[in-house]
Amino acid sequence: DAGITQSPRHKVTETGTPVTLRCHQTENHRYMYWYRQDPGHGLRLIHYSYGVKDTDKGEVSDGYSVSRSKTEDFLLTLESATSSQTSVYFCAISESIIRGRNYGYTFGSGTRLTVV
């Protein structure tokens, strides 16, 4: 989607290695989110950010960490990848909820991660 890009699009890594996924936005939106999607589970929230250096855990945060040092970038790190973290990862952004109560999200195209 315009304004939000994820990198890499595909990655294969070995168990136990660290992996970092990047989400980059050009919309200057305050809120950023990381989701994972697995068959039978739908989309589940991993971590989210409500501003620079302000992050919090979602429902499936174990084994993941995030960082947001500037508005446009939100990084998701798997410190030591496991096979259970094989998934499709989606980043999303949303505008400030203060302006117009807009909760509409824009999603990236996803990163397909395979841990072997």
Next chain:
Amino acid sequence: DAKTTQPPSMDCAEGRAANLPCNHSTISGNEYVYWYRQIHSQGPQYIIHGLKNNETNEMASLIITEDRKSSTLILPHATLRDTAVYYCIVIGGSNYKLTFGKGTLLTVNP
């Protein structure tokens, strides 16, 4: 957080209207109804949202019952490209995190 209930799957003939129902009986006064869809392997796409009035945009119409306990997403002339999983989500107040259920798989048949 209000929960939603959707049928797991629906079929629709190409060119006909697709009506996707959603129950959200525990919705509170400051919560909105949002609809997203996800076409195979793509990121979810915003469709429409509403609070209590019916809404229409270039993609769809949203009909919300007067008691706000249910809503219907209408795709007026479904095409094969509308085949996707459709998610009804209630969000608002201090809760700004989208929570996805299993949604409805809409299959548009030729």
